[in-house]
Amino acid sequence: MSKYRVGVISGIKEITTHELELKQPQGKQVLIKVDSCAICTLEQRIYDGVMKRYPFAGGHEVAGTVEEVGENVKNVKPGDKVAVRLLTSCGECYYCRSGNENQCEVSFMTTIHEGFGGPGGIAEYMLLDANRVYKMADDIDLAHASLTEPLACxxxxxxxxxxxxxxxxxxxxxxxxxxxxxxxxxxxxxxxxxxxxxxxxxxxxxxxxxxxxxxxxxxxxxxxxxxxxxxxxxxxxxxxxxxxxxxxxxxxxxxxxxxxxxxxxxxxxxxxxxxxxxxxxxxxxxxxAVNPGTSDFLIATKLLSNKLIDVSDLISGIEPFDQVDKAFEKALDPSTYRVIVKCNE
Structure with a gap:
């Protein structure tokens, strides 16, 4: 069986790497090869010990390439560049049903990688439902695409x-x-x-x-x-x-x-x-203003794909997966904007 790596914040200023079994997509699932994951304030606070949620598979600002799709997926195909919306919503509470899913009562309660809570973007691969995956322009820089979520906010x-x-x-x-x-x-x-x-x-x-x-x-x-x-x-x-x-x-x-x-x-x-x-x-x-809705996320993908928003000055550093701890230390510097982890480098 193929394996893939996941970065997990396991304690204050401590990140461990875990190997998990790579599963194939079924039905409406999409397998994403993660290219870029930006380190947001949430992950910084957990890494720095301000918020203690260990172990935590962090990373919710994510872009990558579709590797494989399940048999019922219609809107993306292998090779497509995509951004991923990792803010979960239950679809059943009052706020979801009133069209305000950003206020969902159980948002962010998610497990992407078996055995670890958290959005899980600092990983080589992610297996997701198709409704979380948004197609981007073919010529977009995936480091730029990873900033879809903060732009949507x-x-x-x-x-x-x-x-x-x-x-x-x-x-x-x-x-x-x-x-x-x-x-x-x-x-x-x-x-x-x-x-x-x-x-x-x-x-x-x-x-x-x-x-x-x-x-x-x-x-x-x-x-x-x-x-x-x-x-x-x-x-x-x-x-x-x-x-x-x-x-x-x-x-x-x-x-x-x-x-x-x-x-x-x-x-x-x-x-x-x-x-x-x-x-x-x-x-x-x-x-x-807190969290983006689905329409906000869609608009963000269009603005970035059509190059109506410039993010080139807002990326302060890029580090490979093996240097994820270095990326976090850079991200804690208040002079930086976003530091990005290249998850397959």
């Missing part, structure tokens, strides 16, 4: 903000998620204002289309946004940084009828002061 966020042509949109933070928000807001026809404290990342923001950049360590971002909008405040603000002080700033710089999206998860989850009268009188909307 940002598409969900952008949709929650209902951006209109000509809106003034602020993106707080120019990490990878902020970078995606900048490009997506530009595609919606907005004027984009990017706020950051790192000059290098502000240069990235400019390159990706930000119309105005603010170094918020050197000037008051709230006052500057109001100055740029003739005192009104922004039409939409996305907080992509995990600091609750910036969540408060996001609300403060939002104008009447504006939308504030708390994109990041906050650690620690400290409370902030909120003037409920400001919300009442301004009719602003304060919302969040």
């Amino acid at each position: 940002c598409i969900h966020s952008i949709n929650n903000a209902s951006i209109q042509l000509g809106d003034d949109v602020v993106v707080i933070g120019v990490g990878i998620m902020g970078a995606f928000h900048i490009q997506l807001a530009k595609l919606r026809g907005a004027r984009v204002i990017a706020c950051e404290v790192d000059e290098t990342r502000l240069e990235v923001a400019k390159k990706l289309g930000a119309d105005v950049v603010i170094n918020s360590s050197k000037e008051n971002a709230i006052e500057k946004v109001k100055e740029l909008t003739e005192g009104r405040g922004a039409d939409a603000v996305f907080c992509t940084v995990a600091l609750t002080a910036l969540a408060a700033d996001s609300i403060a710089m939002t104008g009447k009828l504006g939308r504030v999206v708390m994109y990041s998860s906050f650690h620690p989850d400290n409370p902030i002061e909120l003037s409920v009268n400001k919300v009442h009188y301004s009719e602003m909307i304060i919302t969040g």
